[in-house]
Amino acid sequence: MSDAIISVRNLHKWYSGVHALKGVNLDFRRNEAVGLVGDNGAGKSTLINILSGVYLADEGEILVDGRRARIGRPRDAMNLGIETIYQYNSMVPTMSIARNLFIGREPTRFSLFGMGILDQRRMREDSIKAIADVDLHLRSPDALVGELSGGQRQGVAIARAMHFKSKVMILDEPTNHLSVKETNKVIGFVRGLKAQGVTGVFISHNMHHVFECCDRVVAMARGEIVLDKPIGQTSIDEVHSVL
Ligand SMILES: Nc1ncnc2c1ncn2[C@@H]1O[C@H](COP(=O)(O)OP(=O)(O)OP(=O)(O)O)[C@@H](O)[C@H]1O
Ligand SMILES: [Mg+2]
Known part of the structure; x- marks a missing residue:
């Protein structure tokens, strides 16, 4: 048995001419914080928008707790315990x-x-x-x-997700336009998720923040996953070199 809480299998997404996700395979496990990184347009938001019910994938499947899930709208994601916090x-x-x-x-x-x-x-x-x-x-x-x-609003959004006992909390660039102090607070929240049994997915352009609060880093480039490693087995330089 895999301990994956969410498994993404061969996910494809096209926006008219743009092939934004090209067969993405990825597991998010219980009690881990995953940093999702990549340049602008890599496909990070597309991937999480599919997990949170904002968009439908064109191909592939999503398993939640080992069962095939249909996430057709944001309410479906909420009912499955997937909460998303946007910028x-x-x-x-x-x-x-x-x-x-x-x-x-x-x-x-x-x-x-x-x-x-x-x-x-x-x-x-x-x-x-x-x-x-x-x-x-x-x-x-x-x-x-x-x-x-901005930081207090992110705090309320996090409080909401925690109160309703989300299993997975996705944060898509939650620290943009926040002060240093507020940013540190959000990083602290991400760090604290594990203690509450919540899986965190933290999207950021700041590699230092990811290395500060995540257990694993997943890097995307041009709609594909190009690196997936525990933080302890990689470095900021290595992640930059594959983007
Ligand atoms: N609603 C949309 N309509 C058309 N194309 C889109 C749409 N959303 C994203 N795209 C395209 O899909 C690709 C992936 O975009 P996405 O927003 O997933 O990237 P990202 O990794 O989140 O980038 P960023 O770091 O800038 O937020 C890009 O080429 C983008 O232009
Ligand atoms: Mg994005």
Whole structure:
């Protein structure tokens, strides 16, 4: 038995004339953080967009926990425990932190007349806990996400993924435009995932960041995987040499 949580088999993707993924084979295992690197246009986002249900592959298959999975839309990925955090994440700036934490999964309670209504109190209480659990210090769950810094927003997105017990957390260039301090915080989060039993996939152009927080590095070039090694058995120079 393989301990792969996600296995990607012979994945192909074409965008009209562009062959963006050319038969990608890759395993993501339990309790590891994988750094996914490669130059602009290598196919990194295409690969993770397929895993997160944003795009469909044209050929190939995805196994989750050894079973063939159909990930046709983002909701399918969420139901399989795959959570994705983008550079500009999918939060609504005009809604509170608490509301954002529960987007699409709002808890309801029954009113006197048997109607499902939003359980505001539970959302508030659970979000205070979720935020504290990832060691994020925010004034109030009622603050609007639009008032948070980029790093704090990434923190809320991570808190959301942790709260809903994702099995796999994919971060596609989550540190772009963040300050050094906020970047270090995100790197700390990636490092901490393993302790929570979550598999991390960290996409970055900064090789130093990848080597700081990942166990394995996978390099892509022109739609193919050109290197896949444990961090301890490679170097930044070697990874650069294959891109
Ligand atoms: N929606 C799209 N429509 C058409 N072509 C696309 C689309 N998305 C990506 N591509 C093309 O597919 C190839 C792979 O792009 P992708 O975004 O996966 O690269 P990437 O490795 O994430 O690059 P970056 O590091 O710049 O984010 C590129 O040639 C790109 O131009
Ligand atoms: Mg990309």
